[in-house]
Amino acid sequence: MNAERYNANELLISVSSHLMEDNATCFIGTGIPMLAASLAQRMHAPNLISIFEFGGMGAKLEKLPLAVGDMRTFNKGLAAAGICDIMETAQRGFVEYGFLGGAQIDMFGNLNSTVIGDHSNPKVRLPGSGGANDVGSSCWRTIIIMQHDKRRFIPKIDFVTTPGYLSGASAREDAGLPPNTGPYRVVTSLCTLGFDQETKWMKLLALNPGVTVDDVIENTGFELIIPDHIGHNPEPSEEELDILRHDVDKDRYYI
Amino acid sequence: MKMISEGSKPLIQPPDLNAFREWNRNNKSKALVDKTMSEREAVSTFINDGDYIGTELYGTVRAPMSIIREMIRQGLKDLRCAGQGVYELDLLAAAGMLKAIDWTYIGLEVYGLSSNLRRAVESGQIQEVVEWSNAAISWRFKAAAMGVPFVPARVMLGTDTFNYSSAKSVECPFTGETLCLLPALIVDAGLIHVSRADKYGNAQIDGISGFAAEMARASKRLIISTEEIVDEDVIRANPEKTIIPYYLVDAVVEAPFGSHPGEMTYAYERDEQHIKSYYNDSKSVNKTNDYLNKWIMGVRDHQEYLNLVGLEKLDSFTIKEDN
Numbered sequence: 001m002n003a004e005r006y007n008a009n010e011l012l013i014s015v016s017s018h019l020m021e022d023n024a025t026c027f028i029g030t031g032i033p034m035l036a037a038s039l040a041q042r043m044h045a046p047n048l049i050s051i052f053e054f055g056g057m058g059a060k061l062e063k064l065p066l067a068v069g070d071m072r073t074f075n076k077g078l079a080a081a082g083i084c085d086i087m088e089t090a091q092r093g094f095v096e097y098g099f100l101g102g103a104q105i106d107m108f109g110n111l112n113s114t115v116i117g118d119h120s121n122p123k124v125r126l127p128g129s130g131g132a133n134d135v136g137s138s139c140w141r142t143i144i145i146m147q148h149d150k151r152r153f154i155p156k157i158d159f160v161t162t163p164g165y166l167s168g169a170s171a172r173e174d175a176g177l178p179p180n181t182g183p184y185r186v187v188t189s190l191c192t193l194g195f196d197q198e199t200k201w202m203k204l205l206a207l208n209p210g211v212t213v214d215d216v217i218e219n220t221g222f223e224l225i226i227p228d229h230i231g232h233n234p235e236p237s238e239e240e241l242d243i244l245r246h247d248v249d250k251d252r253y254y255i
Numbered sequence: 256m257k258m259i260s261e262g263s264k265p266l267i268q269p270p271d272l273n274a275f276r277e278w279n280r281n282n283k284s285k286a287l288v289d290k291t292m293s294e295r296e297a298v299s300t301f302i303n304d305g306d307y308i309g310t311e312l313y314g315t316v317r318a319p320m321s322i323i324r325e326m327i328r329q330g331l332k333d334l335r336c337a338g339q340g341v342y343e344l345d346l347l348a349a350a351g352m353l354k355a356i357d358w359t360y361i362g363l364e365v366y367g368l369s370s371n372l373r374r375a376v377e378s379g380q381i382q383e384v385v386e387w388s389n390a391a392i393s394w395r396f397k398a399a400a401m402g403v404p405f406v407p408a409r410v411m412l413g414t415d416t417f418n419y420s421s422a423k424s425v426e427c428p429f430t431g432e433t434l435c436l437l438p439a440l441i442v443d444a445g446l447i448h449v450s451r452a453d454k455y456g457n458a459q460i461d462g463i464s465g466f467a468a469e470m471a472r473a474s475k476r477l478i479i480s481t482e483e484i485v486d487e488d489v490i491r492a493n494p495e496k497t498i499i500p501y502y503l504v505d506a507v508v509e510a511p512f513g514s515h516p517g518e519m520t521y522a523y524e525r526d527e528q529h530i531k532s533y534y535n536d537s538k539s540v541n542k543t544n545d546y547l548n549k550w551i552m553g554v555r556d557h558q559e560y561l562n563l564v565g566l567e568k569l570d571s572f573t574i575k576e577d578n
Contacts, residue, residue, distance in 0.1 A: 030365065031365070054312060054316075054465045055462075055464060056463055066525070067313075067315050067365070069317075069465060070316050071462055073463070074463055080462050080464075081463065081464065082464035082467070082468060082469075083465055083466050084390075084394065084397055087389070087390035087394070091390075091409055091410070110414075119384075119415075119419055122376060122377055123377075124377070125368075125372070125373045126362075127361055127369070128361060128362075128386065129359060129386065129388045129389070130339070130359055130360030130388070130389050131360070131388065131389040133410055133411055134390040134410045137388075137410040138410065159415045160413075161415065161416050162414065163412070163413050163414050171413070172413065175412045175413030175433060176409065176412040176424065176433025177409065178409060253365055
C-alpha cells in the first residue's frame with residue numbers, strides 16, 4: 001500500500017463509494033457511509049438517494065452531516081419526513097442498500113454494536129443498535145464497513161445487535177426476517193468480502209492494494225471461504241482524494 | 256396468536272391503554288388556555304421523581320436542552336427514560352438521575368462513545384438497560400399514539416437486541432409468519448423542542464419531524480419548549496404545519512437557542528466547540544462535575560445560560576436568511 005498517497009479511511013471510503021449505485025436508495029448511518037455517499041454523489045452517482053433514519057430523504061450531501069438527524073441530512077432534499085415513515089419505507093421494501101458498521105462481526109455477518117462482555121455486567125458499553133438493527137433487518141442488501149483485525153472478526157460475537165444471516169443458510173428467513181435480504185458486502189481495511197449463496201458463510205472477493213490473502217487470513221478470527229478467483233480493489237484516484245480532502249471532509253473529521 | 260419467544264427484560268413502563276384514555280379525558284383540557292410558563296414552573300409542575308420521561312429529537316438536534324438543564328437544577332431522581340439519547344441523556348446520567356433506560360442508541364455520533372452513560376451503565380448506577388432498535392422505540396410510541404397495546408413489526412427478530420428487550424414474537428394469525436410485537440410506550444412526561452408554538456401549545460417543527468408526532472401523542476404530560484411563541488394567527492395561517500395540536504400540551508416554555516449546544520433547523524448551527532469540549536470533559540468525573548457546575552448549577556435559568564454562552568457567540572451560529 002502506498003501509505004503516503006492516501007490513508008486507511010480514505011481507502012475505505014473510496015471502496016465503499018464504488019458500491020453505491022446511481023438512482024438507488026441508500027440508508028446512510030453516521031461516519032464512513034456518510035462520506036462514501038457524499039463522494040459517490042460527486043463522482044458516479046449524482047442521483048444517489050440518501051435516506052437518513054430521522055427523516056432526511058434525497059439530500060444533496062454538500063456538507064458532511066455530523067449527526068443522522070442534522071439539517072445536512074435533508075439539505076436541498078426531496079423530503080423531510082420522520083423516523084416512522086423512513087423505517088416503514090424500509091420495511092415495505094423500498095430501500096435497496098443499507099450501510100452499517102460495528103465493533104464485532106462473525107462469519108455470517110452478524111454485528112455487535114451493543115456491549116463487549118456480558119450484558120448485565122459489561123466490560124464496555126457501546127452505543128447500542130440505534131437504527132442498525134432496522135437497517136440490517138429491512139434493507140435488501142446491507143453493506144458493512146469495518147476495520148479488519150482479529151479482535152473484530154471473531155467466530156462468536158458478544159451480542160448480536162444487528163442480524164446478518166444469523167446461524168447461516170435459511171436461519172434469517174426462519175427467524176421471520178424478510179426473504180432475500182441480508183449482508184451483501186463487507187468492506188474492510190484489507191479487502192472486500194461477500195457471502196456464499198447457500199451457506200451464507202463469509203468469503204473473500206477482492207483484496208485492497210498491497211494486501212495478500214495471507215494478510216486477510218491472519219487478521220480474521222474465523223475461517224474464510226477463499227475462492228480461486230480473487231479480485232483487486234483499486235487505489236483511490238487523485239480526483240477522489242482531492243474531493244474527499246478539499247470538499248467532502250475538509251474539516252477532517254474522519255480522514 | 257401463538258407466542259414463539261419473548262425478550263428477557265421487564266417492561267419498565269407497562270402500557271395501560273384504558274387508563275391512558277381516562278387520563279386523556281380527565282387531564283387534557285380541550286379549552287384554549289394560555290399555557291406559557293417558565294421552565295422552572297413547567298419542570299416542577301409536570302415532572303416528578305421516578306417518572307418515565309421521553310425526549311425528542313436528540314442531544315445535538317432540536318433537543319429540549321433548556322428543560323433538561325432545569326431538570327438537573329431541580330435534582331429529580333430515579334428517572335426512567337427512552338434512550339435515543341446523545342447529549343441530553345448523557346447529562347442526566349452525569350447528574351446521577353437515571354435509574355432505567357429503554358435503550359436504542361446513546362453516543363456522541365461523530366465523537367464516539369458517551370462517557371457518562373458508559374460509566375453509569377458499567378458501574379451499575381443505571382440498574383436496568385432494556386434494548387430496542389430506533390424503529391422499535393418509535394413504533395412503540397406510535398402504538399400508544401394509536402391507542403393500541405402493541406404494534407407488530409419485522410425488525411429485531413433473531414437477535415440479542417430482541418433477547419434483551421421486552422418484545423415478544425408470535426406467529427401471525429393471518430400469514431403464519433413470525434412477527435415481533437412491540438408494546439405501546441406511554442411516557443409520564445414528554446419533552447419536545449419546536450420551532451414555534453402559540454400560547455395554547457399548537458406547535459410547528461421546521462425540517463424533519465423525528466418522532467415528535469408520535470411521542471407527543473404518547474405523553475401523559477407534555478412540555479413544549481419553543482424557539483419563539485407566536486401569535487395564534489401565525490399558526491392558523493399554516494395549520495398543516497401544526498404537528499402537535501394544543502390539547503396534547505401542558506406547558507409552553509419560550510426558549511430561544513433552547514437546543515444549544517445542539518442545532519435547530521433553519522435557525523442555528525450547532526456549537527461544535529462546546530460539544531467537543533463537553534465530550535473531552537465527560538471522560539473525567541471531576542471535569543464533568545465542573546461542567547455541570549459551570550453551565551447548569553451555576554446559572555439560574557435559561558436566560559442566564561445564554562448570557563454565559565455569550566449573545567455574540569450565539570449570534571454567530573444563527574443561519575442567515577440568504578444562506
